Structures are given as structure tokens and as C-alpha cells.
Amino acid sequence: MDVHVDNILKDLEKDDIQAYMLTQFTNIEYISDYRPTSFAFCILKEEPVIYASKMDMEIANRNSTIDVREYESMEMMIGDLKKEGVKILAIEPELAFGTYEKFRDDFSIVSKKYIDKQRMIKSPQEIENIQKATDIAQKSFLELDILNRNDSESVVAFDLVKLMIENGASKESFDTIVTSGANSSLPHAVPEHKSLEQPILVDWGAICNGYCSDNTRTMVYTEFQHEIWDIVAEAHDKAIKVIRPGLKCCEVDKVARDIISEYGYGERFIHSTGHSLGLDIHETPGFSVRDETVVEKGMVITVEPGIYLEGEFGVRLEDTVSIEKRASVIGGLPLNID
Known part of the structure; x- marks a missing residue:
């Protein structure tokens, strides 16, 4: 049995829970190698099973490492669980309330993050895929030659995505950000149909073999912009330097935040220092003020301090x-x- 499934079954047994239901696409993919295209229910229990939609049966049977049944109705699925003696059903915290309502009359429902705990630690193969995605994204960025472009933000963003796909990405890992001038003070700015101004901020990533990458670079021009850039670079470098197993995530955030605060820009650092990534662009844990998760070997996390004026x-x-x-x-x- 897959080690991830086996570990979750041990968690279920320890907590006296008979089954764990997954509906998030990337969680199902993580467990089974099958990524739904419409909907699916993955039930982790002594004999795991995935209920897939009719139009997904071919791809599910081709890719899934877990037995697949065609989804017929909610009543059928609930009936199967009851026949197997399931009384306590664990669900993902993200489960849609409408779906939860259909199960709550037949089972005692508990919300569990077993899958999140598993996904925190990446296998060597997962890290290799993130490396491939990063290589594709960075190669594409260099080929973009952004400093010699006279196009609009939106055209440059489009061209960067095109280059990533041409270089082997399945798609971008999130909506590519190319922003410039005053709009660069918006952390999640949307590219506009206007010529590039100064400075230029690009936040981009690729997906390769299902795994995401994430980078940001800011190109500055004036003396003041260079001054702010130097502060952010110091926070970036020193935060990376202190990261090690055993340290709490919030302690890494504090290193970056304290540096920016010492220069008088603490209130202008308006987000966390970083987030994990993998099959999703945002996973847990993250380098944030409130995250007391202990850093472990195998974690893959971004470091992205910023100052926004x-x-x-x-x-x-x-x-x-x-x-x-x-x-x-x-x-x-x-x-x-x-």
C-alpha cells in the first residue's frame, strides 16, 4: 500500500475513525496519482476507493493507484460506507457545506488535516519536480528579456506564460503578475494594458508534472528604489540563512520582519514571509507571524519579503x-x- 495512505490509516486507527473522505483535486492526486477533471470522492479506509464521475472513468482507471468505482449517487456511496460499519467520517476542512449536509445525518463528522500533515514533507521525486518547474520558469524569464521590452504589462505577462509552456510547463502555477510603477505597491496587482513603467515587478511560476514553482523579481531604477531593494534583499538573504530543522516557522518570519522594521518599514511589509508549495501553489506550513510549525527536513517553502509604499x-x-x-x-x- 502507498506509504501516504498507510500513514493516514494509522492516524485514523489512532483516533478511532473509520474513514477519511477527500474531495480536493490535488489531495486526491497526491494519494492516488489521479487528478479529477470534474468531481470525485476518495474514501480512505481499510480498502480505499475512489468514486469517480462517468466522464472521468477512463482517466481514473488509467492513472489511479486506488480502486475506482463509478459514482452513481450519494445514496449509493453513503450506503456502501454504512455497510462497512463506518460511524465516524473524517472530512477535509475545505469540504463544501452543501456536501457536508448530505453526510451529517448518517455519520458523526469530524474535520481533520491528515492530508495536510502528509503533504508538508516532500519526497525526493516531488522536490525534483519542483526543481524542474523552477528551471522552466527561470529559463523562460531570462528569455523574456524584460529590460528590453517596450510592450504593455499584459502582453509581457502573456509572453512569459507562452515561453513557460514552450519550455515544457503544462501551464502557469498562478496568474502571472507583471506590474510596474505605482501599481507595484499592490502585492497581487493584475497586469494592465499600459506600457511598462519603473520599477518592474514580476511574480511568476510554472507547473511541471503537476508541481508548482514560484519566484518574484523586482527591477529598480532610482536611488530610492535601490535603497528599498537593498533592504528587501537583506531580509531575503538573512531569512534563508537562518532556516534549519527545529526552528519554528514564525521565527523565520521574525528574522525577515525585524530587518525591515529596523529600517523603519515594518508597517510596509504587509504579508507573511513565505508559504509552502507543491501540487498547490499555497500549502502549509508558512513563514508567518502565527505559524508555530517546526521546520523539518523535506519541507519546501518560499521566502518572499517585500516593502510596499x-x-x-x-x-x-x-x-x-x-x-x-x-x-x-x-x-x-x-x-x-x-
Whole structure:
């Protein structure tokens, strides 16, 4: 049996729970290698099974490492669970309330994050896929030659996505951000149909073999922009340098946040220092003020401090690190693009 499934079954047994239901596509893919295209219910129990929609049966039977049955009705699925003696059913916290309502009359429902705990630690194969995605994204960024472009933000963003796909990505790992000028102070700015201004901030990533990458670079021009860039770069580098197993995630965040605060811009660092990634672009744990998760070997987490001066400009620098004895930056793209 797959080690991930086996570990979850041990969690269920320890908590006296008979089954765990997954509906999130990437969670099902993580457990079974099958990614639904419409909907599916993965039931982890002594004999795991996936109920797949009729139009997904071919791909499910081809890819899934778990037995697959065609979904006929909610009543059939509930009946199967009751026949097997399931009384307590664990669900993902993200389960839609409408779906939860259909199960709550027949089972005692508990919300569990067993799958999140499993996905925190990446296997060597997962890290290799993240490395491939990063290589594709960084190669594409260099080919974009953004400093010599006279196009609009939206055209540049489109071209970057096109390059990533041409270089082997299945798609972008999130909506590519190319923003410039005053709009760079918006952490999640949307590319506009306007010519590139100064500075230029690009936040982008690729998906390869289902796994995401994530980088951000900011190209600055004026003396003041360079000053802010230097502060963010210091926070970025020193945060990466302290990362090691045994440290709490919030302690890594504090290193980056304290540096930016010492320069007087603490209130302008308006998000967490980083997030895990994998099959999803945002996973747990993250380098944030409130996350007391202990860093472990095998985690893959971004480091992305930023300073955002409303109405003026913003600077963010982001790399993804894999953690063994220390943190190693994935990819070889320099912070300073000139």
C-alpha cells in the first residue's frame, strides 16, 4: 500500500475513525496519482476507493493507484460506507457545506488535516519536480528579456506564460503578475494594458508534472528604489540563512520582519514571509507571524519579503527553498536582474 495512505490509516486507527473522505483535486492526486477533471470522492479506509464521475472513468482507471468505482449517487456511496460499519467520517476542512449536509445525518463528522500533515514533507521525486518547474520558469524569464521590452504589462505577462509552456510547463502555477510603477505597491496587482513603467515587478511560476514553482523579481531604477531593494534583499538573504530543522516557522518570519522594521518599514511589509508549495501553489506550513510549525527536513517553502509604499512603488524578492540540514535555494536565478 502507498506509504501516504498507510500513514493516514494509522492516524485514523489512532483516533478511532473509520474513514477519511477527500474531495480536493490535488489531495486526491497526491494519494492516488489521479487528478479529477470534474468531481470525485476518495474514501480512505481499510480498502480505499475512489468514486469517480462517468466522464472521468477512463482517466481514473488509467492513472489511479486506488480502486475506482463509478459514482452513481450519494445514496449509493453513503450506503456502501454504512455497510462497512463506518460511524465516524473524517472530512477535509475545505469540504463544501452543501456536501457536508448530505453526510451529517448518517455519520458523526469530524474535520481533520491528515492530508495536510502528509503533504508538508516532500519526497525526493516531488522536490525534483519542483526543481524542474523552477528551471522552466527561470529559463523562460531570462528569455523574456524584460529590460528590453517596450510592450504593455499584459502582453509581457502573456509572453512569459507562452515561453513557460514552450519550455515544457503544462501551464502557469498562478496568474502571472507583471506590474510596474505605482501599481507595484499592490502585492497581487493584475497586469494592465499600459506600457511598462519603473520599477518592474514580476511574480511568476510554472507547473511541471503537476508541481508548482514560484519566484518574484523586482527591477529598480532610482536611488530610492535601490535603497528599498537593498533592504528587501537583506531580509531575503538573512531569512534563508537562518532556516534549519527545529526552528519554528514564525521565527523565520521574525528574522525577515525585524530587518525591515529596523529600517523603519515594518508597517510596509504587509504579508507573511513565505508559504509552502507543491501540487498547490499555497500549502502549509508558512513563514508567518502565527505559524508555530517546526521546520523539518523535506519541507519546501518560499521566502518572499517585500516593502510596499502606497502610491509610489513596491519591491518583493522571492525564491523557493528546500530544507535539509539548511535551506537550499531552488534554481539559479540571481536576485539582481540587470
